[in-house]
Amino acid sequence: MNTATQVAGVQLGSYVFNAAGPKDVTYEELQVIGQSGSSAITMKSCTIEPREGNEEPRYKDVPLGSINSMGLPNLGYKEYLRILPLLKNKFDKPIVASLAGMKPEDIPVLVDAFNESDIDIIELNLSCPNLKGKPQIAYDFEMTDAILRDVTKNLKKPFGIKLPPYFDPVHWDMATEIFKKYPIDFLCCINSVGNTLIIDPETERPLIKPKGGFGGLGGDFIKPVALANVRAFSERLGEKMAIIGVGGIKSGTDAFEFLLAGADAVQIGTQFMKEGPECFGHIDTELQAILKKKGYKDIKAAKGKLKSL
Ligand code: DHB
Numbered sequence: 001m002n003t004a005t006q007v008a009g010v011q012l013g014s015y016v017f018n019a020a021g022p023k024d025v026t027y028e029e030l031q032v033i034g035q036s037g038s039s040a041i042t043m044k045s046c047t048i049e050p051r052e053g054n055e056e057p058r059y060k061d062v063p064l065g066s067i068n069s070m071g072l073p074n075l076g077y078k079e080y081l082r083i084l085p086l087l088k089n090k091f092d093k094p095i096v097a098s099l100a101g102m103k104p105e106d107i108p109v110l111v112d113a114f115n116e117s118d119i120d121i122i123e124l125n126l127s128c129p130n131l132k133g134k135p136q137i138a139y140d141f142e143m144t145d146a147i148l149r150d151v152t153k154n155l156k157k158p159f160g161i162k163l164p165p166y167f168d169p170v171h172w173d174m175a176t177e178i179f180k181k182y183p184i185d186f187l188c189c190i191n192s193v194g195n196t197l198i199i200d201p202e203t204e205r206p207l208i209k210p211k212g213g214f215g216g217l218g219g220d221f222i223k224p225v226a227l228a229n230v231r232a233f234s235e236r237l238g239e240k241m242a243i244i245g246v247g248g249i250k251s252g253t254d255a256f257e258f259l260l261a262g263a264d265a266v267q268i269g270t271q272f273m274k275e276g277p278e279c280f281g282h283i284d285t286e287l288q289a290i291l292k293k294k295g296y297k298d299i300k301a302a303k304g305k306l307k308s309l
Contacts, residue, residue, distance in 0.1 A: 001291060002298075003298075005265050005299045007160075007244060007265050008158030008160060008185030008186050009158060010120055010158050012039040012093075012094065012265055013039045013093065014037065014280075014284045015299055016267075016283050017039045017040040017042060017096075017265065017267055017268070018040070018041070018268055018272055019042060019269035019272070020045050020096070020267075021068075021269055022272045022273045023272060023273065025075065032277055034090060035091075036277035036281070037278075038093070038277070038280040039093060039280075039284075040093050040121070041091060041094075041095050041096065042096040042098060043083075043095070043096065044073075044098065045098040046076060046097070046100065047102050048076065048101075048109060050074065050075050050076035050079070051071070051073055053070050053073025053074075054070060054073075054130065054132075054209075055210055057207070057209055058208050058209065058210055058215075059208065059273070060198070062219075064219060064221050065217060065220050065248065065270050067207055067218075068215050068216050069130040069215035069216065071131065071132075071210060077099070077113060077114075080097060081113060084117055084118060095120050096120065096121040097114045097121070097122050098125050099111060099123070100125040100128055102131070104143065104146070111155075112154075115155065120158065121157065122155075122157045122158070123160050123188055124151065124160070124161045126164075127162055127164035128191070129191070129215070129216045130194075136191075138161070138164050141174055144175075144178060145178045149181075152184065158185045159183070159184060160185050160187060160188055160242070161188065162191055164193075165190040165222070165226070165247075166229060167225075172232040172236060173236070179237065179241070180237070186244055186264070187242075188244040189230050189243060189247075190226045190246060190247050191246075192216025193218075193221070193222050196214065197214055197215075198217075218247070219271070219274075220248050220250070221248065223248025227247075231262060234261065234263075235262070243264055244267055245266045245267070246266060246268075250275075250283070252285070252287035252288070252290050254283075255286075256287055256302070260302065260306040261304070262304040263303075264299075264303065266283075268280060271283075
């Protein structure tokens with residue numbers, strides 16, 4: 001039994017890999033992911049210029065998950081283009097570039113640059129919630145449509161988009177109508193639930209400093225939101241669109257629920273922060289045991305097989 005899967009025609013040795021964001025900024029961190037059980041290496045969302053990110057404290061673990069307002073600290077896209085061949089030489093697994101524009105005009109520059117590289121997969125982040133004064137792009141359907149129209153014209157790589165959670169069927173419908181128009185290979189659902197607030201009643205302060213404590217929520221808190229988004233898009237877009245599930249996965253059971261909802265693979269964010277690189281291997285081993293016990297011969301056999309009541 002193994003959990004090998006495919007996303008956008010790219011073969012992944014297992015169902016589980018790292019989400020863009022946690023511990024994936026530097027070459028050292030990316031090598032740790034390379035050596036781990038993660039079936040791909042996703043790099044931190046990169047911008048045109050290097051960024052320090054927001055002020056500290058900007059990430060906090062809590063029992064049910066995490067809250068962050070990192071503000072896209074990253075080395076700038078040119079550095080990730082330099083690191084890419086080093087990773088490709090060293091590790092036999094796909095490399096995923098996550099791209100984030102500080103303004104819409106940045107996005108074609110980033111996509112064009114990685115189109116000409118040796119990257120395996122491009123994930124365009126349309127959902128960073130932590131940039132002061134900037135809305136999450138994917139909540140603006142007109143802008144999302146215009147960006148996708150532009151960047152999908154000359155795609156040379158497997159290409160997908162990282163989405164924020166939507167909370168209303170009308171929004172899933174509207175987003176689906178846009179995504180259907182363009183050659184998008186996969187959706188990655190969901191980014192952290194943006195602009196939430198956790199208060200420490202002892203100190204009477206928020207847990208993180210940027211934006212008055214408002215930040216992106218991850219972990220257990222958001223798993224049902226993530227499952228609903230995976231299911232909603234899987235029902236609307238069918239087999240032709242791959243879906244990567246992310247949000248609150250910390251065990252094989254969680255991964256199995258995403259598989260039933262229709263995910264082709266899952267990414268791990270908060271649990272990687274909490275537990276370190278061992279998380280990928282044990283989530284995958286637990287998933288294998290569940291599939292075996294339930295009599296599913298592989299990932300494909302269980303994908304989208306959520307039963308009705
Ligand atoms: C950051 C947070 C996100 O959820 C994201 O998608 C991209 C960047 C951040 O604050 O760095």
